[in-house]
Each structure stands twice: as structure tokens, then as C-alpha cells.
Amino acid sequence: MLRLDSRDPDFGPSFARLLAVKREVAEDVDEAVRAIIAEVVARGDDALVDYSRRFDGHGPDFSAASLRVSEAEIEAALREAPPEALDALRLARARIESFHRAQVPGDRRETDALGVTLGWRWTALESVGLYVPGGTASYPSSVLMNAVPAKVAGVPRIAMVVPTPGGVTNPLVLAAARLAGVDEIFRVGGAQAVAALAYGTATVAPVAKIVGPGNAYVAAAKRRVFGQVGIDMIAGPSEVLILADGHANPDWVAADLLAQAEHDAAAQAILVTDSDALADAVARAVEGQLATLPRADIARASWRDYGAIVRVERLADAIPLVDRLAPEHLEIEAADAEALAARVRNAGAIFLGAHTPEAIGDYVGGPNHVLPTARSARFSSGLGVLDFMKRTTLLSCTPEALRALGPAAVALGRAEGLDGHARSVAIRLNL
Amino acid sequence: MLRLDSRDPDFGPSFARLLAVKREVAEDVDEAVRAIIAEVVARGDDALVDYSRRFDGHGPDFSAASLRVSEAEIEAALREAPPEALDALRLARARIESFHRAQVPGDRRETDALGVTLGWRWTALESVGLYVPGGTASYPSSVLMNAVPAKVAGVPRIAMVVPTPGGVTNPLVLAAARLAGVDEIFRVGGAQAVAALAYGTATVAPVAKIVGPGNAYVAAAKRRVFGQVGIDMIAGPSEVLILADGHANPDWVAADLLAQAEHDAAAQAILVTDSDALADAVARAVEGQLATLPRADIARASWRDYGAIVRVERLADAIPLVDRLAPEHLEIEAADAEALAARVRNAGAIFLGAHTPEAIGDYVGGPNHVLPTARSARFSSGLGVLDFMKRTTLLSCTPEALRALGPAAVALGRAEGLDGHARSVAIRLNL
Structure with a gap:
């Protein structure tokens, strides 16, 4: 830790x-x-079947007919899933849906003083493919978020x-x-699934766009x-920046840093504070909590290699540092959290106050947990409804509107050396 | 022509x-x-100066101090530019600005029944780089549109x-x-400028995002x-699909097809019609107009290699074809243009009626002329205000809200094997 x-x-x-x-090893x-x-x-x-046998350990009975997960299997999964987790998924789905419903954009159409009718229309993509990793990184929460x-x-x-490596499905x-309304599920992964x-x-x-996280092959x-299809962002290792003053609870801050660090040895957790006492207490608390964390090996490596505690004179001094780092997740646990948040330009998501650990946002807050990593919050947003629509x-133009606007278009077409453009207007106006 | x-x-x-x-040769x-x-x-x-000398033919007096275009040069350009074209640019700028101002998205914040405050905030990117090609493809209209x-x-x-090849600036x-409010202009192009x-x-x-068209190097x-910065879409050769019934004016349709074809030998112009008579008349009109078109060589190659006339039984039959082609520009010159347009899912921009040649949209309509090509209108939109903002x-959460939502987050964290996530919530609730 730096x-x-x-x-x-x-x-x-x-x-x-x-x-x-x-933080990423380019494979x-x-x-x-x-x-x-x-x-x-x-x-x-045939290629999908061959690769699935080879990479996922399926036997010779795995055929094209095995690719689609059946209705009966989905029903069985619903019966098999732990009821408490299932209830939590239902709560999460409802809150994610409610939050995203407010993102549905509006169409527009108006007629201006010249008689030009103009505007736009949003339409949903005709189809979307969702990649879900297998094995340990197979997260039901990510299925909902996508x-x-x-x-x-x-x-x-x-x-x-x-x-479904070894035939195992989570x-x-x-x-x-099923809860999210996915229409088709296929038992295939890797580059072959893409x-x-x-x-x-x-x-x-085929689909129009592919979203969802995956390994280097995916x-x-x-x-x-x-180009053939649209894709979402390529997600890098997760990261959090916690901005905290001397009143923050060091155990809570340490827990939040480790919640990020446990994702991946390449994850990054950073504390920025104006308090030496908090900095020291958090450093101690991280070590203490690591002792009992199941994924301690991963979290320890992340904290050791990429963790940081940055002491600033005043928390306001941290704002330009935050904007340069452009963290995926920004927690602000300070007296003036709202005022500080208002001054931040670059962050994927902001969590305000001591009672908003980032994990709430990972699961049940409502906002999306698919967020820009690796400083890309400087120029991009988390996943949302707009990623599944296009404008x-x-x-x-009425004949009168064309008469009003046409001469300017003719002038610009000619100025750009595009006489065919100019002609397509002029021919309608007998110019 | 097919x-x-x-x-x-x-x-x-x-x-x-x-x-x-x-239609693109991959260089x-x-x-x-x-x-x-x-x-x-x-x-x-030093590298910028070396490359500019080598690729743009600048002499040994070209130095780092030459890179920035001065205020005096911009003022001189304003005096030098043809007044008619300058007035047309002013009209275009005003209409583009007015159209795009309606795209500025709203922020949202609400507090739900549990006491969770949630929402989003849009912020502008901190800086943007705009690439403008030199030479013949140096289009002032594209400067405005970006x-x-x-x-x-x-x-x-x-x-x-x-x-500025050979020192020449348009x-x-x-x-x-200047009209668009560009803050800095640099006399450098190619991969070195990017x-x-x-x-x-x-x-x-450095900037946060780079937009604008360019050659294969760019x-x-x-x-x-x-990743280091954001980028806009990589634009391919331009394209138009014209959907016209037997009442359309074949000379106007031919002019619109050629306005597209003159862009680039790899451009594509397609007519879809339910009228054999129109199909034949347009084919003849294209040949006739080519005789007097300054860029006839380019337009002829485009029409020969990629042009097409598709006869359909009824115009309604064309809608699934349009959606599969997902044209950058769609013109509809038919009696029921509005009804047909309403059924199209995939198109970058739609031009309705006989008095709306696509060239109006290239220059002075108001909507953006930077649009998805090569069938990418299936999953993406034209350039707009959202491309320069992020959410x-x-x-x-209040302590009460965390008590209400926390147990579900703890359940999901544990179900996903992320105990650190669960702990960051549980530690605040003494769970």
C-alpha cells in the first residue's frame, strides 16, 4: 500500500x-x-459444440440440442435457489427497474418558423446478447444490471x-x-459464444449488440x-476511492476498501483523507479485517500492490485529484459530502455519507453497477437504458421551407466542392 | 448498378x-x-514538427511555435472567406445549435419511500479534440457538426x-x-495529431475525447x-437509401442518389421503389446527370460498384429491408411517408417528403450529419450532445434506509462468495 x-x-x-x-496484464x-x-x-x-466439449469439459453426449437451456431447467433453478437470495434478487430487480425506467428518453418533434419539421425518435435495439461468465465470477447481480x-x-x-464448466450452472x-426477462439462455461461453x-x-x-463482462478471450x-454488432465498454479491474474526514469510522472505511480489493488482485482501493489519525486507523483496520476475510489472499494482493492512502491538507484539495483519477466508485464520508460531490466532475458513481457503502450500489440501490473503469469516467458513463436504444x-421541409433554407445549402455545397449536393437542392428550386 | x-x-x-x-479497403x-x-x-x-515537415511539406522554418494557429490568422480567414458561404455557415451554426440545445439531458434526484436518495447528474467532458482532415475533404460543415x-x-x-498540406489552410x-466556439487550433494532422x-x-x-473523421491513419x-481517451465512432463511406413511389420526380431522386455517390467511390446509393417506371426513369436520369457533374468520376464508380435499384411489390415490403440495411440516410418520397417512417427501426436519419433532399440535412437542417454508417444504425446513433457528456x-442512504436494504445486500454478497461486500454492510448494522 502506497x-x-x-x-x-x-x-x-x-x-x-x-x-x-x-493494473491489467494484456494477454x-x-x-x-x-x-x-x-x-x-x-x-x-458444430463449432460451438466442439469448443464447449473441449473448454468446458462436456462429454460426447453434448450436442447442438444441448446448447439451449430448457424451460424445465430454469424452473428447477428457481426451486433450487436459496429463498433468501431469491428474495434479495427480486428486491434488486424491482429497484433497478424503477431507477432505470426514469432514464427512458423522450422523442421530440417541432415545426419551426420556416416550416421545417424536425426532431428525433428513440427506438430500442432489435436484440441484445448478454455474456455471463461461468465459474466463480458468475454473478446473478450482473445479470440483473445488464x-x-x-x-x-x-x-x-x-x-x-x-x-457451464463441468456441466455446472449457478x-x-x-x-x-428469468426475473430480468431474458428470453433465451445458451450454455456456451468464451470467444465462441461471442x-x-x-x-x-x-x-x-444473431443480435445487434453484445454486453457483459468476460475474461481476456471474451x-x-x-x-x-x-462493427458487425455493437459492444459495451470493455471493463477493467474494479476500483474505489473513498474521501473521508477525521469523523469517519475507520472500521467501516476499511471494510469498504476491502470489499473492493476482494474482487480481484488487480482491483484498486484508495483512501483520501485530511486526517492522519484516520489514515493510521484505517491502515490498522485493514490488516485486522484481512485476518478473517475468506478472499484475503486476493484482497491482500490488491491492497499491497495497488492500494493507497493519500493525505491532503483539506478535503477540498482532493477534488482535482479525484477528477484526474476519475474513479469507478467514489464514496464520500465527510461532513460536507454533498458540497464536495457537487464539485466532482469525473466519477462513475458517487456514494454519499457513512451509511452508503458501495456494496449497496452493487446489489440493491437501483443505479447500475456496470461503471467506467481505468479513468474512463472522464469520458463515459455507466450502463443505462440509452445503451440499449438509438436515436x-x-x-x-415544406416547399416554402426548402426555398428559405435551400440557397444556404447550395452555397455550402459549392464552397465544399460538392456540386452534386448543391444540385440536389437547386434542381428542386429551379436555381 | 445492381x-x-x-x-x-x-x-x-x-x-x-x-x-x-x-465497401472499405482495410489499409x-x-x-x-x-x-x-x-x-x-x-x-x-519535436515529433509533431518532424512529421509535419515530412508529411505536409513544411519547410525548415516550421517549428513548435508554428503549431498553434494565431488569432490574427483566424481573423484573416474570416475576412478572406466568401461572404455568401460565411452567411450560410452562420445560418447553419444557429440551426445546429438550436436543434442540439433540446438534447441537453436533465439531472434527476429523488428520495424513495425507504429514505434512499438516488439519481444522476450529467457533466460535460473537461476537454474535446476535434480532428479535421486537410485538403479536399476539409469540410467546414463538419467542423460545425462536431x-x-x-x-x-x-x-x-x-x-x-x-x-495544412503545402501550408494551405481552408x-x-x-x-x-471560430463560429462554433473552438478554443484552440493546431496545424497538425495524421496519427501524430491524434x-x-x-x-x-x-x-x-491532452483532451478527454477525440472526435471527427479522418483517413486510415487517423x-x-x-x-x-x-482507453487513454474516448473516441467517437469510426465513420465508414457514406450511404443513402431512397424509398420512393411512382409519383416521385425521377430527376430529383437521381440528383439525391448522385449527391451521395459523389462523396466517395465507396459511397452507396440505393433506390427502393414499387414502380418499374420510376426505377427506369431514375436509372436514365442518373446517367444523364453524370454527364455534367464535376465529381462524375467518383460518383460513377460508386453508382457502378455499389449502387442498387430494388423493386418491391409494395413500399411496405421495403421496411424489413430498410431495417436490415440500417442506412445512414433514409429518404422517403412517397404518399404515406410519415406512416412508413414510423415503421422503420434502423436508420441514422430520416428525410421526409419530396422537398427534403438529404443535402439540406448535411448543411442547414439542424440535425447532425455525423451518422452511423455500415449498418451500425442497428445499434448506434448519430453524434449529439450526449456524446460530450457523461452521467x-x-x-x-439514511441509517434507516441502510437497515431496510442492507440485509438483501448481505444475502447477495454471501451468495456470490463476496463476503467482504457483505461485511461492509453488516459491520454498519451490527449483523
Whole structure:
């Protein structure tokens, strides 16, 4: 864990180094992914079956007919899932839906003084593919966070893909898919699943856009099929920045730092405070809590390699540092939390006050937990309804409106050397 | 030019081939671009000066001090620009600004029945870089279409880069930049300009996002710096689909097809009609108009290689074809234009009625002319104010709200094997 003090003379370069830290190991899987996609395009379901047998350990009885998860299996998962977790998923779904429903954008159409009718119309994507990782990173909460906004947007078809290594499916993942309104579930993962969603096979119809997290192969496949279909952001390791004054509870702050650190050894948890006492107490509390954390190995590595405590003279001094880091999650536990939050430009999501641990937002708050990482909150937003819709603009001129606007278009067409543009207007006006 | 008839038995495969046509030659410039970016990162302004001398033909007197276009040069450009074109740009700017001002999104904050305060806040990007091509593809209208929405979004700093091959600058481009509120203009282009905007040099401060069209080098550089900064879509060759009934004026339709075709030999212009007579008349009119079009060579190649006339039984039959093509521009010149438009899901922009040639939208209509190409209107929108803003979600729980929501978060954290998440909630509730 790095300790910095903004009053030190070398703070500038030290903070710049913290900003520049690369937490992702770039795995060079692009050639393997290219070959997998080509196979799926050429051989369709047969390729999916072969790869699923090879990578997920399915037996020779695994066939194209095995790809689709059946209604009976989904019903069984709902019966099998722990009732308490299922109830929690229902609460989460309702709150996520309510929050995202307010994001549905409005259409617009107006006629101006010249007689030009103009505006736009939002429409839902015709179909969306949702990638869900298998194994330990198979999170039902992420199924909700990706699928519910798509449903709220009005996407008529959501196809989910999830690898089932060793034949094991997380019943809560299937339950979450059902609760979220996912229409089709396929037992396939990796680059082959992304290829199937992008290009289609006999069993998996192609989609317009693919969303959801995945490993290096999935990320590389998404980059490669981009253009053929839309993709969401490529998520990097998770991160939190906690801005706290001397009144914050060090045990609570330490718990929040570790909740982030336990995600991934490449996750990053940073405390920025104006209190030496809090800084010291949090550092001690982190060590204490690590002793009893089940995922202590991961969290310890993250805290050791990428954790930081930054001491600032006044919390207001932290705002420019926050904006440069542009954290995925920003917690503010300070007396003037609202005023500080109002001055932040770059953050994926802000959690205000001591009673709003980031984990509430991961599950049941309502806002989306798919958020920009790796400083991309400087230029992008978390997942939302707009990611599943697109805008078509509309323009309509009366003959009078064309007479009013036409000469300017003719002038600009000619000035740009595009006489065909100018002519398409002039021919209607006998110019 | 391809002629298809939806009543032909082999129409399905023929239309699928039309859909699959690749109109872009993939130039492999990635290695050259990688080297250029590395040079700019390592040597800053010196690299920019070297590349500008080499690629744009500047002499040995071209130095770092030459990079920034001066206030005096911009003033001179305003004096030098043809007054008629300048007036047209002023009209265009006002209409583009008015249209985009209606796109500014609203913030939201509400407190629900549990005492959870939640919502979101939109903020403008802190800075934007605008790439403007040099030479013949240097379009002042594109400067307006990219810069005005950024200004409307509230971006405090817009830095424009434009190569000036042979020292020549298009005065209308400088004038458009001034009218649009561009803050800084740099005389540099290519991958080196993109690198400077992404990483910064002594003269060019880095930006948060880079937008604007460019050649293969610029596109490859944008792909490569993505992540370090945001980028807009990578635009492909332009395209129009005109849906017209037998009452349409064939000369007007032909002029609109050629206005698209003259952009680029890889542009695509398609007519879909329910009238054999119109189809024949338009085909003849295109040939006739080509004879007098200054850019006839380009337009003829585009029409020959990628143009198409598709005959359908009824115009309503065209809607699924339109949705599959997802054209950048859709013109509807038919009696029931509004009703047909309402049924289209996938199009970048729709132009309604015989008096709305697409060129009006290129210049002075108000909607943006930066639109999704190559079928990407299935999943993306034209440029707008939202591309220059990002959303930060907000969440705040009272102690009571945390008591109400906390147990569900604890249950989900444990169900996902993330005990640190569960603990960060439980520790506050003494669970």
C-alpha cells in the first residue's frame, strides 16, 4: 500500500505515477480468438459444440440440442435457489427497474418558423446478447444490471450465453435471468459464444449488440466483432476511492476498501483523507479485517500492490485529484459530502455519507453497477437504458421551407466542392 | 448498378449479398501508426514538427511555435472567406445549435419511500479534440457538426487539429471553427495529431475525447488511443437509401442518389421503389446527370460498384429491408411517408417528403450529419450532445434506509462468495 502526502515536495510526480499504474496484464489471445470466430462463422453449431466439449469439459453426449437451456431447467433453478437470495434478487430487480425506467428518453418533434419539421425518435435495439461468465465470477447481480435496462429500453429479444464448466450452472444466475426477462439462455461461453451472438448459428440467432463482462478471450472477441454488432465498454479491474474526514469510522472505511480489493488482485482501493489519525486507523483496520476475510489472499494482493492512502491538507484539495483519477466508485464520508460531490466532475458513481457503502450500489440501490473503469469516467458513463436504444433524427421541409433554407445549402455545397449536393437542392428550386 | 426485384425467387440470397458487401479497403497502417504514436509520446512537439515537415511539406522554418494557429490568422480567414458561404455557415451554426440545445439531458434526484436518495447528474467532458482532415475533404460543415454539440454540452475546451498540406489552410474551416466556439487550433494532422491530443505535448494539452473523421491513419490512431481517451465512432463511406413511389420526380431522386455517390467511390446509393417506371426513369436520369457533374468520376464508380435499384411489390415490403440495411440516410418520397417512417427501426436519419433532399440535412437542417454508417444504425446513433457528456449516478442512504436494504445486500454478497461486500454492510448494522 502506497502512502502519499500532498504536502510533500515530490507529491506531483508520485501522484502521476499512481495515475499511470497499469493494473491489467494484456494477454495476447487475439490470434486464438480470430481462429475461434472464423470456425464459428464457418461451422456454426458444430463449432460451438466442439469448443464447449473441449473448454468446458462436456462429454460426447453434448450436442447442438444441448446448447439451449430448457424451460424445465430454469424452473428447477428457481426451486433450487436459496429463498433468501431469491428474495434479495427480486428486491434488486424491482429497484433497478424503477431507477432505470426514469432514464427512458423522450422523442421530440417541432415545426419551426420556416416550416421545417424536425426532431428525433428513440427506438430500442432489435436484440441484445448478454455474456455471463461461468465459474466463480458468475454473478446473478450482473445479470440483473445488464438485462433489466435492456428490457426497460424495450428490447424485444435478449439472448444470454453462459459457459457451464463441468456441466455446472449457478441456479441463481438462471433465476436472475428469468426475473430480468431474458428470453433465451445458451450454455456456451468464451470467444465462441461471442462469435455466435455476432454472426449467428442455426441455434443462436444473431443480435445487434453484445454486453457483459468476460475474461481476456471474451474481451478480445468483443473488440473483434465490433462493427458487425455493437459492444459495451470493455471493463477493467474494479476500483474505489473513498474521501473521508477525521469523523469517519475507520472500521467501516476499511471494510469498504476491502470489499473492493476482494474482487480481484488487480482491483484498486484508495483512501483520501485530511486526517492522519484516520489514515493510521484505517491502515490498522485493514490488516485486522484481512485476518478473517475468506478472499484475503486476493484482497491482500490488491491492497499491497495497488492500494493507497493519500493525505491532503483539506478535503477540498482532493477534488482535482479525484477528477484526474476519475474513479469507478467514489464514496464520500465527510461532513460536507454533498458540497464536495457537487464539485466532482469525473466519477462513475458517487456514494454519499457513512451509511452508503458501495456494496449497496452493487446489489440493491437501483443505479447500475456496470461503471467506467481505468479513468474512463472522464469520458463515459455507466450502463443505462440509452445503451440499449438509438436515436433516429427526422427532418421534413415544406416547399416554402426548402426555398428559405435551400440557397444556404447550395452555397455550402459549392464552397465544399460538392456540386452534386448543391444540385440536389437547386434542381428542386429551379436555381 | 445492381437491379433486384423482391418478387424474384433468388431475391433473398441476392439481397443478403448486397448487405454483406464490404465497401472499405482495410489499409494495414497499424504498425506505422504505433510507431508515430510512440514518437509523439517520447519526443512531443519535436515529433509533431518532424512529421509535419515530412508529411505536409513544411519547410525548415516550421517549428513548435508554428503549431498553434494565431488569432490574427483566424481573423484573416474570416475576412478572406466568401461572404455568401460565411452567411450560410452562420445560418447553419444557429440551426445546429438550436436543434442540439433540446438534447441537453436533465439531472434527476429523488428520495424513495425507504429514505434512499438516488439519481444522476450529467457533466460535460473537461476537454474535446476535434480532428479535421486537410485538403479536399476539409469540410467546414463538419467542423460545425462536431464542435457545436460539444459547446452546447458545456465542454470548456475544444482543441481542433487540421493538417495544412503545402501550408494551405481552408479559410472556411478556420471561420467555422471560430463560429462554433473552438478554443484552440493546431496545424497538425495524421496519427501524430491524434497522439498529441491523447497524450499531450508541450504545446498541445491532452483532451478527454477525440472526435471527427479522418483517413486510415487517423482511424487507426483513434482505435489505438481509445482507453487513454474516448473516441467517437469510426465513420465508414457514406450511404443513402431512397424509398420512393411512382409519383416521385425521377430527376430529383437521381440528383439525391448522385449527391451521395459523389462523396466517395465507396459511397452507396440505393433506390427502393414499387414502380418499374420510376426505377427506369431514375436509372436514365442518373446517367444523364453524370454527364455534367464535376465529381462524375467518383460518383460513377460508386453508382457502378455499389449502387442498387430494388423493386418491391409494395413500399411496405421495403421496411424489413430498410431495417436490415440500417442506412445512414433514409429518404422517403412517397404518399404515406410519415406512416412508413414510423415503421422503420434502423436508420441514422430520416428525410421526409419530396422537398427534403438529404443535402439540406448535411448543411442547414439542424440535425447532425455525423451518422452511423455500415449498418451500425442497428445499434448506434448519430453524434449529439450526449456524446460530450457523461452521467454520474448518486446514491445516499439514511441509517434507516441502510437497515431496510442492507440485509438483501448481505444475502447477495454471501451468495456470490463476496463476503467482504457483505461485511461492509453488516459491520454498519451490527449483523
